[in-house]
Amino acid sequence: MIFDPCCLATNKLQRNKKMSVIPAAASLVKYDTPVLISRNTDRKKGRPKQQPTVAAMGGGGPVPSPPKAKSSPAETQKSQQTEEILDSVLPPREWSEEGQLWVQRVSSTPATRLDVTNLQEQLDTLLQQRQARETGICPVRRELYSQCFDEVIRQVTINCAERGILLLRVRDEIRMTIAAYQTLYESSTAFGMRKALLAEQGKVDLQQKIEELEKEQRNLEHQVMELRNKCDTIEKTEAEKRQLSEKKHQEELQALRKTNQQLKAQLEGIIAPQKK
Numbered sequence: 001m002i003f004d005p006c007c008l009a010t011n012k013l014q015r016n017k018k019m020s021v022i023p024a025a026a027s028l029v030k031y032d033t034p035v036l037i038s039r040n041t042d043r044k045k046g047r048p049k050q051q052p053t054v055a056a057m058g059g060g061g062p063v064p065s066p067p068k069a070k071s072s073p074a075e076t077q078k079s080q081q082t083e084e085i086l087d088s089v090l091p092p093r094e095w096s097e098e099g100q101l102w103v104q105r106v107s108s109t110p111a112t113r114l115d116v117t118n119l120q121e122q123l124d125t126l127l128q129q130r131q132a133r134e135t136g137i138c139p140v141r142r143e144l145y146s147q148c149f150d151e152v153i154r155q156v157t158i159n160c161a162e163r164g165i166l167l168l169r170v171r172d173e174i175r176m177t178i179a180a181y182q183t184l185y186e187s188s189t190a191f192g193m194r195k196a197l198l199a200e201q202g203k204v205d206l207q208q209k210i211e212e213l214e215k216e217q218r219n220l221e222h223q224v225m226e227l228r229n230k231c232d233t234i235e236k237t238e239a240e241k242r243q244l245s246e247k248k249h250q251e252e253l254q255a256l257r258k259t260n261q262q263l264k265a266q267l268e269g270i271i272a273p274q275k276k
Contacts, residue, residue, distance in 0.1 A: 027147050028119060028122055028123060028126070028144065028147035028148050028150075028151050029090065029106060029147055029150045029151045029154060030106065030107040030109070030111075030115075030151060030154065031093075031104045031105065031106055031107060032104065032105050032106070032107050032108075033104075034102045034103065034104040035102065035103050035104070035105075036100055036101070036102055037094075037101050037102065037103050079108070081161075082108060082157070082158060082161065083105075083108050085157060085161050085164070085165070086105070086106050086108055086154065086157060086158070087105060087106075089153060089154070089157055089164060089165065089168050090106045090150055090153070090154055092104060092105040092106070106154050107154070108158060109158075110155075110158050110159060111154075111155035111158070115155070116155070119148065119151055119152075123144060123145075123148050126144050127140075127141065127144060130144070132144065142178075146175075149167075149171055150171070152167070153167045153168055153171065
């Protein structure tokens, strides 16, 4: 695989623009010794000269080694290309301290079997110290495993740049997937909250409607009771009127019968003497 130095430099410049000025923190990624950078001078494209008086930070960076023997131009170009790839894959971190700007790049020292064992031990130790949860969603565990994966990418990139860039693609895809799931979770949570609020509001409206209907029901029941009482009163009054009317009719009937008997007796009294 052929790497374009111009493309790598462009990627490096874009990544450097995104770096925030924060204090350096402990990390599982192995970094070189921090280097002081002047604010008024331009930064060189290569790695700045390391300061032997500053302690290594983040992952226990190595102590500056003595000057190496002169290497061939091919090895120098390969080493420079590896450093540019590392800067592109894992951008240097910067922070301010006492008005001074410091920069720290990832180490380009090849990893040994002991380094891998130490990385695993450091991961287990930090998981216990920071009380990361073993199951479920845990930002601390995710952060530590992400740093561990970055360190593995650094180690692989030094030995094989193509394999390291492939792992970088895998890492970015995983992060993008996790970010998509996080966005989906947040949107679903917001949707659920909106639905819950709407349901609560609908519940209040239904409760008010129930109270209104119950009030209307009580009014209707009161009206029914009044109408029933009125009907009872009317029935009682009519029954009394009917009794009085029947009594009066019976009295009139008795009076007419009595009158009829009297007239009949008188008529018989008149007719009887004439027959004799």
